[in-house]
Amino acid sequence: MDQDVVIVGDWGTSRLRLWLRQGKSVIHRRDGPGVSTLTETPQQTFLNLVGDWREASPAGAILCGMVGSSLGWSLAPYAPCPADAAAVAQRTIRLEADGLPVTLVPGLSCVNPLGGPDVMRGEETQVFGALALNPALQRGRHLLALPGTHNKWTVVEDGKVTGFVTAPVGETFALLKQRSTLAAGGGAQAEGSAEGFALGLERIGAHGAQRLLHLMFETRGRQLLDGTSPADAMGYLSGLLIGADVAAARDWFGPIEAVTVIGAGPLGDLYVKALARVGVGAAVVDGDAAVLAGLSSISRTSAISRFQDK
Structure with a gap:
């Protein structure tokens, strides 16, 4: 089973x-559109993308997400x-696409902090993958951050997700950058x-997350009165939003010594910097x-x- 394609x-x-x-080896990778931008049904989109892969006789497919x-x-x-x-595996649903078995992974629900x-x-x-990659996370209580459009702060206790809270940091930044006066004068590009990011962290650290809205308008004022460049302005806005998210997480989850950040790349790096500024270490998982x-x-x-059910 472990060597199935x-x-x-x-x-x-x-x-x-x-x-x-095949087993733990990746033979090929392919990217495609998200569910919000499809021009065909999900099934047809999937079949179009994996058409030539069927020559490898895959045993099936398993998909997570939206x-x-x-x-x-x-x-x-x-x-x-x-x-x-x-528990998640027990709730998967099974479909068929042109004879290929497809398993869909459910999400999680909770009452947040x-x-x-x-x-x-x-x-x-991704959380269960991080636990598999680092078995130490399967013991005791740990806090994991998953930066993205909707950032997740997730608590894991002895291998179980016990709760989480979502902050639409990425979505808020994107909307402000593309549609608000805060990004006028070139910020959208x-x-x-x-x-700018460091200044945003400094300002939110000095005045607290409760002043976020007031500090956000400085993004506009600094460009008009101080000659702040669009790049510095957008960095400042990002620093405010991420800094406020990190500050709130500390309030909700109590003293935090270390956080596991899932997601390498620029956004993950920004969260690592924001955590470091408040004295919290971070380990990054790709x-x-x-x-x-x-x-x-x-x-x-x-x-x-499935084998036991038989």
């Missing part, structure tokens, strides 16, 4: 990542927290600078590696469950 994928709102694997939502291929109802990989409902799809697979390890863990558990 399989198709695995993370199909989110804005992008699709597919891998053709593909299992009401916006995607078919609804895979959330698994409630606390939940481990086995503010007492409100919260959900995730796709991030749970500018990449944020490191200097997002692709976490997805692959998590899907392997869920797939293996699902296969064992």
Whole structure:
């Protein structure tokens, strides 16, 4: 079973990542559109992308993310927290696409630290992948951050996700950058600078997350009165948003010595910098590696469950 050829994928709102694997080896990778931008049905889009891969006779496919939502291929109802990989595997749903078995992974639901409902799809697979890659995370209580469009702060206790809270940091930044006066004068086309980001962290650290809205308008004032460049302005805005998110996480989860950040790259680096500024260490786990390890863990558990059911 471990040497079967399989198709695995993370199909989110804005992008699709597919891998053709044999055992732990990746034979090929292919990217595609997210579920929000499809021009054909999810099934047909999937079949178009994996057409030539069928020559390798894959045993099946397993997909996580928004593909299992009401916006995607078919609804895979959330698994409630606390939940481990086995609990998620038990709630997978199985489809068929032109004779190829397809498994959809459900997301997780919880009551967040503010007492409100919260959900995730796709991030749970990365969390379980991080646990598989670093078995030390399977023991005790740990806090994991998953930067992205909707940043997730996730608590894991003895291998189970016990709760999480979502902050739409990436989405807020994108909307402000593309549609607000804060980015007027070239901000929409500018990449944020490191200097601007550091200033944003400094300002939010000095005045607190409760002053976020007031500090945000300085993005505009600094450009008009101080000659701040668009790059510095966008870096400043990013620093404010991420700094406020990190500050709130410390309030919700208590004293934090270290955080596991899932997702290498520029955004993950910004969270590492923001955490360091408040004295919190961070270990970084590559997002692709976490997805692959998590899907392997869920797939293996699902296969064992199906075998036992027989």
